[in-house]
Amino acid sequence: MSSIVFIGGGNMASCIVGGMIARGFEAEDITATAPSESSQERLKSRFGISATDDNRSAVAHADIVVLAVKPQIMRKVAMDLASALKADAVVISVAAGISINSLQLWLGNSTAIVRAMPNTPSLVLSGATGLFANELTSQSHKDSVDQIFNAVGYCCWVESEEQINAVIAVSGSGPAYFFRILEIMQAVGQELGLSEEIARNLVSQTALGAAQMAKVSDSSPAQLRQEVTSPGGTTERALSTFQQDGLEAIFRRAMTSASQRAEEMSKDFSD
Numbered sequence: 155m156s157s158i159v160f161i162g163g164g165n166m167a168s169c170i171v172g173g174m175i176a177r178g179f180e181a182e183d184i185t186a187t188a189p190s191e192s193s194q195e196r197l198k199s200r201f202g203i204s205a206t207d208d209n210r211s212a213v214a215h216a217d218i219v220v221l222a223v224k225p226q227i228m229r230k231v232a233m234d235l236a237s238a239l240k241a242d243a244v245v246i247s248v249a250a251g252i253s254i255n256s257l258q259l260w261l262g263n264s265t266a267i268v269r270a271m272p273n274t275p276s277l278v279l280s281g282a283t284g285l286f287a288n289e290l291t292s293q294s295h296k297d298s299v300d301q302i303f304n305a306v307g308y309c310c311w312v313e314s315e316e317q318i319n320a321v322i323a324v325s326g327s328g329p330a331y332f333f334r335i336l337e338i339m340q341a342v343g344q345e346l347g348l349s350e351e352i353a354r355n356l357v358s359q360t361a362l363g364a365a366q367m368a369k370v371s372d373s374s375p376a377q378l379r380q381e382v383t384s385p386g387g388t389t390e391r392a393l394s395t396f397q398q399d400g401l402e403a404i405f406r407r408a409m410t411s412a413s414q415r416a417e418e419m420s421k422d423f424s425d
């Protein structure tokens with residue numbers, strides 16, 4: 155089994171590690187690093203993995219290194235790691251807005267690098283991850299990367315690095331869009347007279363059911379929507395309110411601005 159080290163053991167790394175452990179990856183093959191003792195203790199007790207604050211010694215024997223620190227500190231962290239990496243290791247960066255070009259400058263031009271854009275539902279094995287590799291990444295590296303992200307949900311290789319910004323706008327940031335919609339639907343359900351518990355359960359089960367239908371059905375989301383919209387009925391009234399109030403335009407602006415922010419970040423944090 156490959157040895158896997160997460161540099162940064164925060165929210166995103168914990169979601170991937172949690173999913174991996176649930177899928178039967180051995181805790182003894184996984185290490186995560188974090189400067190604070192409290193984070194190290196949390197990682198050890200929650201997942202049974204090793205944790206340390208020493209990035210360089212953690213990666214010395216690692217086959218797979220996942221960079222999961224904030225984009226703002228990626229340069230410093232990557233440059234410090236460069237000379238400690240095993241020659242045949244593959245480095246996966248999950249950071250939004252850090253280009254392969256910058257990572258190659260910081261880690262060295264001979265490093266196999268994969269940009270991954272996962273999302274937090276990886277924790278419950280329902281993640282969605284877009285991947286893009288540099289030319290030094292071998293098929294066997296790609297297979298190892300696939301194993302990790304397939305274990306925690308759906309993953310796909312995109313055709314160009316630019317498409318990672320689209321993945322960020324769709325699925326990297328996507329869970330938050332749905333959480334916002336759940337929040338609103340639950341609040342309105344309560345205003346209409348339901349208890350908090352019932353409103354929450356109905357809303358999350360409805361989201362799950364709709365997503366499951368969209369995933370397994372041969373029909374498009376538009377067809378599925380039409381199938382539940384009787385002329386003159388309640389759903390039609392609600393959907394025409396979305397239409398009148400510009401829901402589609404709001405989503406277009408929001409997702410385009412997420413993608414633009416990812417582009418800005420690559421300029422802000424690159425060399």
Ligand SMILES: NC(=O)c1ccc[n+]([C@@H]2O[C@H](COP(=O)([O-])OP(=O)(O)OC[C@H]3O[C@@H](n4cnc5c(N)ncnc54)[C@H](OP(=O)(O)O)[C@@H]3O)[C@@H](O)[C@H]2O)c1
Pocket residue numbers: 161162163164165166167187188189190191193194209222223224225227231248249250271272273274326327
């Ligand atoms: N959250 C998401 O939904 C999401 C989705 C896709 C991609 N990402 C990407 O994932 C990356 C991490 O985001 P996050 O939300 O997980 O952030 P986070 O929760 O703040 O986690 C960052 C982690 O980095 C650790 N850290 C700080 N300095 C370090 C250093 N010098 N060496 C090693 N570890 C260090 C922190 O340790 P302490 O706990 O000790 O401070 C913390 O564990 C970002 O680049 C982000 O773009 C996030």
